[in-house]
Amino acid sequence: MLTRRLSRRALYQQVRDVLASRIAAGEWRPGVALPSEADLARELGVSSGTTRKALKLLEAERLLTRRQGHGTFVTDPASDEHALRYTNICTGDGERIASEVEVLEVSKGLASEAQRNRLGLRPDGETCCIRRVHRCDGEPFIVEEIAMPSVLFPGLVERGDLSRSIASLAREFGILLGRAEERLSVGAATEFGAKLLRLPVGAPILMLDRLIHSVDGTPVEWCLRQAHLDDKYYDAKLD
Amino acid sequence: MLTRRLSRRALYQQVRDVLASRIAAGEWRPGVALPSEADLARELGVSSGTTRKALKLLEAERLLTRRQGHGTFVTDPASDEHALRYTNICTGDGERIASEVEVLEVSKGLASEAQRNRLGLRPDGETCCIRRVHRCDGEPFIVEEIAMPSVLFPGLVERGDLSRSIASLAREFGILLGRAEERLSVGAATEFGAKLLRLPVGAPILMLDRLIHSVDGTPVEWCLRQAHLDDKYYDAKLD
DNA sequence: TAGTGGTCTAGACCACAGA
């Protein structure tokens, strides 16, 4: 039950937390409406204004979509909204690229020091590692090395399709994705990258270093990429 | 006076507009508190909840800073908050760079076709153009070519200091800055860039293409940059 | 202690979508 002044956390934040975990648990399938504001408010024993504020938060976090006169819905993790959320590379005409992905290598084991630092893991922390290549119209243009804390994705490497987007994987394991930072620089293609991108070793290339957190701030994915852009570009939004 | 249902625009949006223009006009100096929510509400003839919603909007647009128990203040355009708003290049240890700027060249005239397209100008539109170089610890690392619609900055080139940030310039001319997009790619240093950055022509370099809009969506500044990063990096936020 | 913004409530009315 929701406490009022026993907890320091604001009531609408507590409502957000309750709803977020129920969403993560899959209580409402994407495409099916949640109860209305008024019904949720009654159920939770708070005012509809407080419920409304919580729903607004969840909408801002992209967990929900609301439409006047229609209802409140869980955002479909298979939608472009989610799949392209962390994808900032565009074709020359400004379209986000939904690239074809091929998995090259999968492994699991003790995290390297760099991985521990970046993902905030303890010395005995383990990671799942994936190497993949992205193609656009058959042309390889990105190679990437992904590391994820094993504890967040139990049984991941033993299972099926690792070519899916992080949004899709996270959904399956009940993780709600939040903010991310990406560091960009110009570098020289490594042997690994050059071979797959069909470039000479040392060719100038865009290096990307991305860290995705969950909504509560836990690091979820560290992704190192080498990109050969050609006429594509990286589209950063500043606001 | 604020109309209620004569206008389709929501009341709190109208309150936002009124306050935004009063801020742009310099009615309240940075560092001095605005009237309280209750006082503003009385003055404008709306409820304090509506006023509150408008103030929240203006805070999200970075025009205001609010602190519980303290008051509501106009954000100082000379503050880092504003000056570094569109600056995503960091030193190796993650600090935004407040670089030293030198103006190389200033001109004004009929906009080029590219400038018209990017800034949404008519065929007879004019632009102010500035070429500058940025240094960090004396080392040049960015050269840039800026274009701004002359009509927004009357008398700019005839006046003083063009080494200031766009935030500072905009403040002087009563323009409130909003969203921006920046396109990044890897390119070869032009003759202009290479010379100033002390690199060979054709050296691999980060190319940046930034467009800043005002809060109401009008393009305000187009900035083309060439950056030699070394151990610095571009820090993009994804959320 | 006085004054500020932040939270919470209860309820009225509006705008929109779908049966």
Place this chain on the structure above:
DNA sequence: CTGTGGTCTAGACCACTAA
């Protein structure tokens, strides 16, 4: 027409800041 989310109000109380 009904039900949804969006706006707006009035007022109570809480939490923080500074004098």
